[in-house]
Amino acid sequence: MKNTGLILAIVFQLTQLLLVVLAAPLLTGWVNQCKAWLQNRSGAGVLQPYRALNKLFHKDAVIADNASWLFRITPYIVFGCMWLAAAIIPIIAVDLPFSRAADVIALVGVFALARMFIALAAMDVGTSFGSMGARREMLVSFLAEPALLMVLFTASLISQSTQLTHIVETFAHHQFILYPSLAFANIAFVMVLLAENARIPVDNPSTHLELTMIHEAMILEYSARHLALIEWASSLKLFAYIGIGIALFLPQGIIEAGNWAGLPVAIALLFGKLVLLGAGLALLEAMTAKVRIFRVPEFLGTAFLLAVLGLLIHFLLGT
Amino acid sequence: MKTLHPDLHLSLIETAIPAWQGEISAGDLQLICHKVRAGGGRLVALWGRDLRAANTAKPKSDELPASEQAGFMLHVLLLNESGLLCLNLPLNADLPRYPDISRIFPAADRMQRAVYDLLGLRADPAQDQRNWLRHAAWPVDCFPLRKDFACNPRLPLSDIPLSNTLPQAGEKTIDHSSAESGSQTHDDYPFVQVEGQGVHEIAVGPVHAGIIEPGHFRFSVVGEKVLRLEERLGYTHKGIEKRFESMSLQQGAKLAGRVSGDSTVAYAWAYAMAAESIAKLTPPDTALWMRALFLERERIANHLGDLGYLGNDVAFSFGFAQFWILKEQLLRNNAALFDHRYLMDVIIPGGVSAGINEAGKQCLLAECVMLEREVHGLFSLYEEHAGVQDRFVGTGVVMPKLAAQLGLCGLAGRASSQGWDTRVQFACAPYGMLDVKMAMQQNGDVAARVAVRFDEIFESLRLQRDIMTNLLGGDELAYPLTQLPANGFGIGMVEGWRGEVMVALHTDATGKFERVHPHDPAWQNWPVLEHAIIGNIVPDFPLINKSFNLSYAGHDL
Numbered sequence: 001m002k003n004t005g006l007i008l009a010i011v012f013q014l015t016q017l018l019l020v021v022l023a024a025p026l027l028t029g030w031v032n033q034c035k036a037w038l039q040n041r042s043g044a045g046v047l048q049p050y051r052a053l054n055k056l057f058h059k060d061a062v063i064a065d066n067a068s069w070l071f072r073i074t075p076y077i078v079f080g081c082m083w084l085a086a087a088i089i090p091i092i093a094v095d096l097p098f099s100r101a102a103d104v105i106a107l108v109g110v111f112a113l114a115r116m117f118i119a120l121a122a123m124d125v126g127t128s129f130g131s132m133g134a135r136r137e138m139l140v141s142f143l144a145e146p147a148l149l150m151v152l153f154t155a156s157l158i159s160q161s162t163q164l165t166h167i168v169e170t171f172a173h174h175q176f177i178l179y180p181s182l183a184f185a186n187i188a189f190v191m192v193l194l195a196e197n198a199r200i201p202v203d204n205p206s207t208h209l210e211l212t213m214i215h216e217a218m219i220l221e222y223s224a225r226h227l228a229l230i231e232w233a234s235s236l237k238l239f240a241y242i243g244i245g246i247a248l249f250l251p252q253g254i255i256e257a258g259n260w261a262g263l264p265v266a267i268a269l270l271f272g273k274l275v276l277l278g279a280g281l282a283l284l285e286a287m288t289a290k291v292r293i294f295r296v297p298e299f300l301g302t303a304f305l306l307a308v309l310g311l312l313i314h315f316l317l318g319t
Numbered sequence: 320m321k322t323l324h325p326d327l328h329l330s331l332i333e334t335a336i337p338a339w340q341g342e343i344s345a346g347d348l349q350l351i352c353h354k355v356r357a358g359g360g361r362l363v364a365l366w367g368r369d370l371r372a373a374n375t376a377k378p379k380s381d382e383l384p385a386s387e388q389a390g391f392m393l394h395v396l397l398l399n400e401s402g403l404l405c406l407n408l409p410l411n412a413d414l415p416r417y418p419d420i421s422r423i424f425p426a427a428d429r430m431q432r433a434v435y436d437l438l439g440l441r442a443d444p445a446q447d448q449r450n451w452l453r454h455a456a457w458p459v460d461c462f463p464l465r466k467d468f469a470c471n472p473r474l475p476l477s478d479i480p481l482s483n484t485l486p487q488a489g490e491k492t493i494d495h496s497s498a499e500s501g502s503q504t505h506d507d508y509p510f511v512q513v514e515g516q517g518v519h520e521i522a523v524g525p526v527h528a529g530i531i532e533p534g535h536f537r538f539s540v541v542g543e544k545v546l547r548l549e550e551r552l553g554y555t556h557k558g559i560e561k562r563f564e565s566m567s568l569q570q571g572a573k574l575a576g577r578v579s580g581d582s583t584v585a586y587a588w589a590y591a592m593a594a595e596s597i598a599k600l601t602p603p604d605t606a607l608w609m610r611a612l613f614l615e616r617e618r619i620a621n622h623l624g625d626l627g628y629l630g631n632d633v634a635f636s637f638g639f640a641q642f643w644i645l646k647e648q649l650l651r652n653n654a655a656l657f658d659h660r661y662l663m664d665v666i667i668p669g670g671v672s673a674g675i676n677e678a679g680k681q682c683l684l685a686e687c688v689m690l691e692r693e694v695h696g697l698f699s700l701y702e703e704h705a706g707v708q709d710r711f712v713g714t715g716v717v718m719p720k721l722a723a724q725l726g727l728c729g730l731a732g733r734a735s736s737q738g739w740d741t742r743v744q745f746a747c748a749p750y751g752m753l754d755v756k757m758a759m760q761q762n763g764d765v766a767a768r769v770a771v772r773f774d775e776i777f778e779s780l781r782l783q784r785d786i787m788t789n790l791l792g793g794d795e796l797a798y799p800l801t802q803l804p805a806n807g808f809g810i811g812m813v814e815g816w817r818g819e820v821m822v823a824l825h826t827d828a829t830g831k832f833e834r835v836h837p838h839d840p841a842w843q844n845w846p847v848l849e850h851a852i853i854g855n856i857v858p859d860f861p862l863i864n865k866s867f868n869l870s871y872a873g874h875d876l
Contacts, residue, residue: 039640128521132857201706204634208529209861211521212632220528289706290634293543293858 006097012263013087013096019267020086020243024235025049027242027278034282049235056228064125064221074121075222075229081114082236089243092266093255094165094172103162104152107244108145111196114233115141122218129210133217136293140202140214143300144195147188150307154185155248157314164247172251180317184310186249190284191303193241195296197234200285202296205234212290242277246270323354329404334596334810335747337402345417348395348408352423360399361726361739362424363812364821364838365431367438368392369465371412373827391415391440394836396810396821402745403810405823416443426726426843437464437560449509452553452875463561464834470561513539513547521857525554532871536860543856548849555875563835568594568668568803571835575822576663578837579873584610584617585815586837586873587666589822592747592811594668597803597824605793606670607749612786613662613671615779618816619690620649620661622772622779625868629769630701632862633710638701645693652686670797680787687780698773711766715851715863718763727847729818729840731867734771735763741814752789753782768866775816805830817841817870839873 029046036043063071087098088107102110119137122130156162158179159170195202198215207213210220219230247254253269255262291299324347332338343351352362371390390412397404408417419442421428431442432451439462441448453459462468513520518541525533533554539547559578563571575590576583588610595602602610623646630638650660657665657673665673675683701707717727722735732739741747742755758774760767807826812819818840827833848867852860 035636039637040644041640128519128523132521200634206636207634208527209632210523210528211860212858213528216528286637288635289630289704289710291706292710293856295709 009095009097012093013098015263016092016096017083017087019092020236020239021083021232023274024086024239025053025232027239027274028235030275030278031238031282031285034279035286038282038286049231053228053232056223056231057225059224061224061226063223063226067125067221070117071121071124071221072226074117075226075233077117078114079229079233079236081110081117082233082240085110086236086240086243088164089240089247090165090168090254091243091246091270092263093259094168095256096165099163099165104156104164104167105149105162107164108149108152111237112141112145114237118218118230122221125221127221129213129217129220132211133214133220136214137218139293140195140296140300143297143304144192147300147304147307148192148196150304150311151185151189151192151248154181154307154310154314157311158182164244168247168251168254171248172254173256179314181310181314182249184306184313188303188305188307188310189245189248191299191306193245193281194284195300195303197238197241199281201288201291202299204290214293242274242281245277246273323404324351327351332403332405332596332808332810333599335592336741336745336812338405338810339402340405340407340808342407342409345408345410348406349418349420349423351406352395352397352420355397355399355404356423358399360397360404361728362420362426362430362843363396363398363403363819364394364823364836364842365396365420365427365434366394366823366834366836366838367410367415367434367440367464368394368825368834369438372466373833391438393417393434393440394823395420396823396838398739398819400744403812405810410440415440417441419443419445421445421447424726425724426846429846430842436462438462439465452556454508454553454556456556463558468561470565508551510537510549510551511547515541515546517541518546525551534871538857538860540857543858545852545855545857545860548852548860550845550849552845552871553875555872557876559837559876560835564832566832568801571832572667573664575835575837576666578876579839579841579870580661580663581621581870582617582815582817582820582839582873583661583663584613584666585813585820586822587664588614589811589813589820590824590837591666591668592813593809593822593824594800594803594811596809596811597807597826598668598800600669600798600800601748602670602798603793603795604749605674605790606796608786608790609671609674609796610666611749611753612675612783612790613657613665614813614815615782615786616649616653617662619776619779619783620646620653621816621868622776623649623694625865626697626701626769626772628865628868629711629765629862630707632865633707635704635707638697638707641693641697645690649686649690652682656682667797669800670795672796674796675790680790683783684787687784691777691780694773694776701769708766710859710862711769712762712764714765714859715855715866716762716764717847717851719761721850722763722847725847725850726843728843729814730771730775730816731768731844731847732818733758734760734767736761739819741812741819745812749786749789753785755782765862765866803830815840817868818844820873837873837876839870841869841871841874844869845874 026046029049033043033046085107088102090096090099119134122134155167159167161167198205203214210217222230250273253266255266326347327341327343329339329341332340370392374388389409391410393408393410395406410417417440421431428447429451431445434440436450436453518539521538521540523536525535535551537549538545563574566574572587572590576587578586623642627639627642653662654660656675656679659665665671717735719736722732722737727735727737728739736759738757738759740757742750743757756778758771758778760770803826805826805828809824812821821838823836825834844867851863
């Protein structure tokens, strides 16, 4: 009986693995399509990221003469990290085999690992844009990371665990309680999400102006399959972040592993949430302009402050 | 104008705007420039001509005026409140040197370097003698605008050091021609170095991540703060001036309209004005009104596009899309009514090639109403958007004093209190009847340049309406003008959307072009951009650059 449970869990895990890697570009496409609609444009369609990936995978890679192994290996590491992250987060079912292996702190570590490699690879070729992008990315991330940890700690304190599975179980499968501390954490998390995923107002994912880029500046030297993997990884990262958001703030509908009957509903609910949140993200981006880079510390400082406020409120009010 | 110098004898150039010319000697150049500068005047353009072949045919005699014996002629075009003043300075054939005026007019620096690169006339003693338009494409002792320069030579590898950065792999398979072109891309240009702790350089371009014109920008920065910017232009040099010399008047009109695509109307009009000034011809009234209509439409289209791009540069894509929808509508109307989206070739020497009928007028009036309503809406959107204003206000400031010193002109100049607008001060027909209101701002930042653009759109829409009521259905669109008189000199100057566009024409003894010099306001404004960025942060450069939106093609020629 225990074995069948494990096998079921593994099947669920594999389902989620496949689902996230295939659906992540769709989310990016959806966000872009919503942005186009909000600007009175017809847009390229939700399938555009797949076409772009297909195109990139069919091209020949151009690599600088002085690029080291680090430059070549980074796209795979980044892709692997983001895939792993997206697989750890319980978005369809809790209690999956992978999620036991890593808690939220490890999750933040996985993101940090990918970032470290991409920043090193950006500097590897030695162009000024790469170093510039890496420098700015580090500025953004060292401010975003503590804010993200504080958000996750707030949830951890409520559920008495740093395991995402437990957190989701606490929120989704027990009686419905409104946590004021989570409201603060929620706002802080949205701000971190924008910063970490190179969205407006911190970065602009669609810009062609080298001097203003953060994330794009780091990957300027990549082409073909390497670029495809990085773009795909960016989609996975956005998916993972929205997944964390769903797990923390909208966990209703996430099922237990092995609940076959609930699976279609769970997937349908997940898609519904993604559609709503993707549209929300597009709306947020359409309404704002990019801030000066030196306003980013203020922006993320506010996120950190809100997350800490959430923590304090948790201590003040208890649960 | 007459009181500038006792030895300066001026003669009127018969053109649509007040203009005089006079011959001076090398010793008087700086003196007169100083006086014009002190009186608030500016330098418009600087160009030279090769007269060696033309003048050696003539008998040598002391009776002849200096201009008939000179090897070269330098033309310095100045502008003050009373009009244009063209100083003609004859230069020696063997040692063509003239006094440096870049200390009086800083904008002259690059023009002088370009004149040396193209014609071999050296300003002496100029502070900066680096090449400007000449990259490694032709040898240092070769001057393309001289008459003895063959138009399609195989240039020898001369002073260019063979690059040792040629690809090592597969080197043997490279044939001679590609090895040559490989080495010619090597171009030693000594940028000014900034020394100090933590200072590093960011090199941008000439190939950019977006599809834009090529230019190289060398930033010296500490962290994100820009200490110094140095531009390197000339990547789009394609020998337009030389090409003009082998063209007929009609072919030249087409080429003039393609010097800088976004200002095609302004260039075509300036060219036509210069040609008509030589031929002493005034185009029909209808043609003049049509020209003004085209020019204002070009201004509106470019301002709409720029305002969109300025929104895009602060990642406010909503504004970008809306402005570009409006611009597209205007371009489509252009295509429907005048057969060209950007109005190329609608202005010809002698008149215009496209008229407008009653239905067309109704279409444009409806468009005016639509644009006025929509642009008002977008104006308040930009004005009230905190994020957008935060990026615009105080960014890329050019104080009025600095602007006056450097000779900032056109739209960017008016955003820094430099009140020059050819349509207002030297209103040629039909602007004399339109009473143009000049848009002015004094803050000199990106927000000011945005405000000037908005004001000019509204003013241009008003002008377009006025033009439509004045434009009576005259059938005659152009008087025939196919051949220019011999030994003529004409100047045309038009307030394009970026600033004043000038075209100077010289004809030889047979009435063919001896020299054609188009001048873009970007020459004056590119150097000011280097000052506007100082103290700003690197990511603000694209925004500041776009707020000037200067021409590469019009500058590099």
